[in-house]
Amino acid sequence: SLGLFDHYMQKETFEQPEVVANTLEMVSGAQSISPQLFGASALELFPKITNILILACGTSYHAGMVARYWLEDVAGIPVNVEIASEYRYRKSVAQSNTLIITISQSGETADTIAALQHAKELHNGLSAVTLSICNAPESALTRQSQLKFLTRAGPEIGVASTKAFTTQLSSLFVLTLVLAKVNGHLSVAQEADYLKQLRHLPAAMQQVLLLEDQIKPWAKAFADKDHALFLGRGIHWPVAMEGALKLKEITYIHAESYAAGELKHGPLALVDEKMPVIAIAPNDGLIEKLKSNLQEVRARSGELYIFADRDTQIETGEGVHVINLPDHAGLLSPILHTLPLQLLSYHTALERGTDVDKPRNLAKSVTVE
Ligand code: F6R
Numbered sequence: 001s002l003g004l005f006d007h008y009m010q011k012e013t014f015e016q017p018e019v020v021a022n023t024l025e026m027v028s029g030a031q032s033i034s035p036q037l038f039g040a041s042a043l044e045l046f047p048k049i050t051n052i053l054i055l056a057c058g059t060s061y062h063a064g065m066v067a068r069y070w071l072e073d074v075a076g077i078p079v080n081v082e083i084a085s086e087y088r089y090r091k092s093v094a095q096s097n098t099l100i101i102t103i104s105q106s107g108e109t110a111d112t113i114a115a116l117q118h119a120k121e122l123h124n125g126l127s128a129v130t131l132s133i134c135n136a137p138e139s140a141l142t143r144q145s146q147l148k149f150l151t152r153a154g155p156e157i158g159v160a161s162t163k164a165f166t167t168q169l170s171s172l173f174v175l176t177l178v179l180a181k182v183n184g185h186l187s188v189a190q191e192a193d194y195l196k197q198l199r200h201l202p203a204a205m206q207q208v209l210l211l212e213d214q215i216k217p218w219a220k221a222f223a224d225k226d227h228a229l230f231l232g233r234g235i236h237w238p239v240a241m242e243g244a245l246k247l248k249e250i251t252y253i254h255a256e257s258y259a260a261g262e263l264k265h266g267p268l269a270l271v272d273e274k275m276p277v278i279a280i281a282p283n284d285g286l287i288e289k290l291k292s293n294l295q296e297v298r299a300r301s302g303e304l305y306i307f308a309d310r311d312t313q314i315e316t317g318e319g320v321h322v323i324n325l326p327d328h329a330g331l332l333s334p335i336l337h338t339l340p341l342q343l344l345s346y347h348t349a350l351e352r353g354t355d356v357d358k359p360r361n362l363a364k365s366v367t368v369e
Contacts, residue, residue, distance in 0.1 A: 007356045009158035009250070013342050014209060016163050017202040020335075022152040023167045027174050028199045032191060035178050038131060039147040045129045046182045049099040054081040055115040056103040057366070059161040059245060060168060063133075064103050065238035066334045067172035074331070075180035084115035085369075094122040099179075100130045103172075105156055105164035106365040107132065107139020114369070116144055133171050135164050149175065158357045159364050160250050162342050165242065166205070169335045173198065197332055207326045208339045212347075214323050215340055218305055219347030222253065225276055229267065229302075230257040230341075232280035233290050239280050239334045243341035250349040250359050260293035271302040278344070279304060282325065282333045283311035307340050309333070 005011035027033055035042035052071055054064035061083055068079040077099075084102075088111060100119045104112050116130065132145035135153050142148045151167035177194055180186040186194075222228065228247060232240030237259040244257035258267050260279070271277065277297045281290055291314070294304055298319060308314050309325040316322045329336050349356045 007158065007346075009160055009162060009342075009346055009356050012156055012158050012163045013339070013346065015154070016166050016339065017205040017209070019153045019163050019167055020170050020205060021202040023150075023170050024174070024198055024201070025152070027195065030195070033174065033177050033181065033195070035182060037174065037178065038149050042147050042178075045147065046099075046179060048097050048127060049077065049129060049179065050097040051095050052077055052079040052099045052101060053119060054079065054101045054103065055084045055087055055112060055119060057084050057109055057111055059165050059242060060103040060105060060109075060112075062238045062242040062245070063165055063168040063172060064101070065241065066169055066235060067176065069235040070173060070176040070331060071179065074176050074185065075183055076185050077179060077183070082115070084109070085111040088115040088118045092122065094119075094126055094128075096126040098123055098126065098128045100128050101133060101175075102130075102141050102145065103133045103168055104139075104141050105135045105151075105153070105161055105168075107134040107136035107141040108365050108367050110367050110369050113140050113144070116141065131175075133168055133175075135167070157364075159359055159362050160246055160345070160356075166335050166338060169338075170198070170201070173332065197330065201332055201335065204327065204329060204332075204336055205339060208336050209343070211323055211325070211340055212343050215343045216347050218321065218323075219344055219351055222251075222276060222344070222348040223351035225253055225274075227270070227275055228253055228255045229270065229275060229277045230255060230280070231260040231263070231277060231290070231293065231297075232257070233260050233286040233293075234284060235331070235334050236280040236282065236284070236337060239337050239341070240278070242338060243278060243280070243344070246342060246345040247348065249362065250345050250356055251352050251354055252360075253348070260290050263293055263296060268296060268300065271297055271300040273301040273303065275302050277302045277304050278341075279306045280337050280341075281306050281312055281314065282309040282337060283313075283328045284333065287312060307337055
């Protein structure tokens with residue numbers, strides 16, 4: 001039931017600290033992490049993996065896009081991330097010893113199931129291992145995969161995915177640590193440090209959700225916009241993609257996302273005083289690059305809405321609005337930066353009077369092609 005909330009999307013957004021804590025339960029209590037979190041046979045299967053293929057749709061695809069940065073950076077494993085509906089029809093070249101990961105809230109998305117079957121055929125005889133990151137314990141994807149990790153988000157009723165996404169990200173970070181450990185890429189001290197960060201994550205998420213009152217005036221300003229541009233770089237580019245998807249899905253505002261370095265290769269032509277530009281701008285290694293991209297936007301009179309963090313050091317000013325997240329969360333920053341984007345979409349939808357939980361033309365689970 002909705003309890004004190006008006007909509008399922010709102011309830012599910014605010015449930016995120018709790019369900020992320022649930023998802024991480026087996027990890028948080030432990031002194032060290034083990035491959036067996038992904039199934040008994042992972043102990044024997046993971047050491048053989050030399051490359052990863054991630055298959056998913058929509059928001060789950062964005063989770064895979066974030067995970068690629070983690071897996072390559074921390075575990076040192078090459079990763080391909082593919083939209084399931086495209087992958088299933090492409091004669092791609094399979095490598096050996098691939099970990100094939102499907103990511104899905106429902107476990108019943110037709111394209112993702114078909115992509116897994118296609119991947120199995122292409123990798124036949126090449127020692128592939130299949131893993132499903134899924135929110136449905138008994139689903140087509142978990143049944144058809146050798147290994148699984150359950151996101152313990154609980155039932156997600158709002159069509160727009162919120163808590164499924166952040167629990168997927170949390171699970172994928174755990175996977176990253178496990179594979180890094182198996183590969184000898186993780187020292188005991190690093191493992192302890194990452195586990196500490198994971199234990200702190202639910203509390204950090206709670207802090208970010210407190211920014212809601214600062215976001216509401218932005219939603220008022222967005223309510224009569226026709227277009228919006230979301231920018232991010234590096235690991236926050238897929239977060240920008242997810243922000244744009246959420247906005248178009250529940251408010252019907254046309255939103256696009258770009259890796260900010262691509263601006264001058266085309267989309268900058270769209271920017272004028274009527275184009276709000278949302279930037280995901282935590283103080284990571286690419287912040288100076290992003291800042292110069294944002295100056296290009298400002299020089300064309302684009303109105304900037306910047307989700308920064310305490311260390312970013314961007315000042316509010318003429319045409320520049322800034323909300324600072326409390327701390328810079330390092331590699332976990334994408335999880336925190338997703339939350340204000342969900343709140344921005346939610347409150348913009350309320351301003352526009354759209355059906356938040358059941359957006360037009362969409363179904364919760366896409367079981368047909
Ligand atoms: C967007 C959304 C969809 C799903 C996609 C995949 O808010 O919910 O993009 O993420 O349809 O669904 P699952 O994860 O069930 O495979």
